[in-house]
Amino acid sequence: MLNSFSNLIFKTLNPLSSAARSANVRCMSRYGPQFIDPVVDPQEQKKIRETGDLQTYLFRPIKSAPGNYTCSHYFDPEVAKFTNILMSGGRKALCRELMDKTFEQIKRNQIERFNKAETDEERNAIIFDPLIIFHKAIENTKPIMKLLKIKRGGQTYQVPYPITENEKRFRAIKWLIEAGNDKPNPIHFPQRMAIEFIDAANNKGSAVKRKTELHRQCEANRAYAHYRWA
Amino acid sequence: MIVKLLRAPRLLSKCVVRNFSAVEPVVNLNERKVFAKRAETNDPATHSENDIGKFYTVSIEDNKKLFSFYEFPAQFERNIKTFNESAFMIREPALEIINSLKTLDPTKPILKFVIYGRFGEGKTMTFCHICHFAHRAGWILCYVPTSTIWMRWSKEVTFSETKPESINIPLESAQWLRNFKIQNADLISKLDLRVRDKIVWSAREITEKDAPLMELVDHGINRVKYAADVVDVLIENIKLYSTEQRCRTLVAIDGFNGFFNPKSNLKAPDKTPVPPLRVTIMQSLMKLTQADWSNGAAVLTVDTKNSYPDNREFVFPLYLLHKEGFEHLDPFIPVYVPALNPKEVNNLLDYYEEKKWLLKPQAREEIEFLSTRNPYHLTELCGPL
């Protein structure tokens, strides 16, 4: 009965309900299935014009871009995602400043390391670009599966299960932020996060440790894997 | 403000390509070698109009001597540590003032320059440039980084014994004397300046006539109780020697409008409020900015951050100095420090690329636009890039 009620609401809000569902549009989205996602990056726009894919964009209505997306050359959607997850209480400006200061701090740390390095090998191995380190850190903290709680016969089992790309990214970002917050207080957040990013990019640090512990637990519980379907 | 400028969601839905520079993203940093333009010599006295926009470096010893205590803006301080050098950009207002100082008439009363400008556009850096020139050219330097350190964070406040109704801040006065010693000790001993009159501090402490001036300074550092009075005597001596053309003095006070604030955070030992001009060291420094001596110059900056929060609307000297300050300083030469011109912006960005600070030089025009050519905001924007 609840299903039919929500169906009714859905139909009144969006007349293309069944078409929308088959096109995999979000249930309560104000956009119908004919709307396409915007292209924000100027490099990508250039490519579209050159390769001739422009036809697919010309005659369709386009959704408006999210508020924190910009067409700046220096915009990165993963950084935007990180700031969103970092934000609390709606203080986005503060989170953006923190991210900027974190990246600055990463650069300073790496330059310091460069000046202290003794061998040429060490010097060549140091990456200065904070964005590359950021991407590497997130890549290294992404887990490959998650643990689901399944109840069987009165007992709850932790069952390993595959994980979607979005959830992986969310988990990685969350662990990085928590690892950054774990450090003692007198050090400011940008400095803590910079250390955490550099460690995670080198596959060390507490965020990566958490990921490997999850993997260990999944491996230990592999016998329960079929509980998902039995 | 910068966050607001970066948001433009409505326009994005139209797939409009912005007219910013279309430089391809640089993948291999080793391929692109950029070098900033630098001046031929590191001596500020030899720079000319052709050197405007170029960089020159201050040596490490000069840095330690002159600028080791609160002098530089915090952002520049961090950059010195990261880049392993302190590089100043040669700008027009600084060159103007330096040229006037070079052609100073020693018989006329002192020249007074007041540097003003908006936040982050280079007042303090111009100021430090001029101080470096004066030091290299053999001038005595009476250097006050900011008065806020004294007015807000003074630890000890005592009544003055020599001046009625005045307040001493002994620890800070002693610190100023210590800095003065580091900056000017060599010069003063070379010029062999001596104390004019005998001074009796107490039954057992006397500074004899014709004692070396540094002995007086040492006395002030060791006996913190008399530091403020030592400052007063020192300043009188310096003024006399300058007028006699035995030495040249530059009075350099950053944030001079802080002297004329109606209130400060200090409280006298009997809990009465202390306006800045009730403090002895401030009164002594005010004497230095009077026009009753010659063969010297006063370079002052007026800054909104040194004035009280309700007095920060404009940046102009008359507004910030109030009537009192203006009448005290009048006549003076106001010098405006503007935002960077395109050539200077280019060179600054080249410098950051050279130092591997700006790692993504794709859209330099974007950075220039967003920062409105303000060097502080430009450096902030280049931080995460």
Added chain:
Amino acid sequence: MVLQCRSYSRLYTRCESKVKYTPLAKHPLKLANRVGSGGKGPSQAYCLQEMFNMFSCLKKNEFSQSPCSNEITTFQTCAEKHKAELKKLKEDERAGILTPGTTKLSANQVNLLLKRFPN
């Protein structure tokens, strides 16, 4: 003494004669045109073999991912493929499409068939 016959409820009473119980009126003993949802559908345990391969590789290399990248990618592609299959199945059910020749049908698919061929 004869007990007073009072029906406290329709089903629970001491007087059997007063009971009006007709269970078969509302729920006749006849097969319905549909099947209950849930139960074992065509989505059996998937990608288990790939998962176990991955685990054994990880354990050998002490849980460092770089030597095991092949196994990890096969597992992930298998999971994604299966997810896509499930999604397609649901869409087909909604649209009413049935591919002939499938051996295992989900509850919804069986209901579609029964609706089309009611007898």
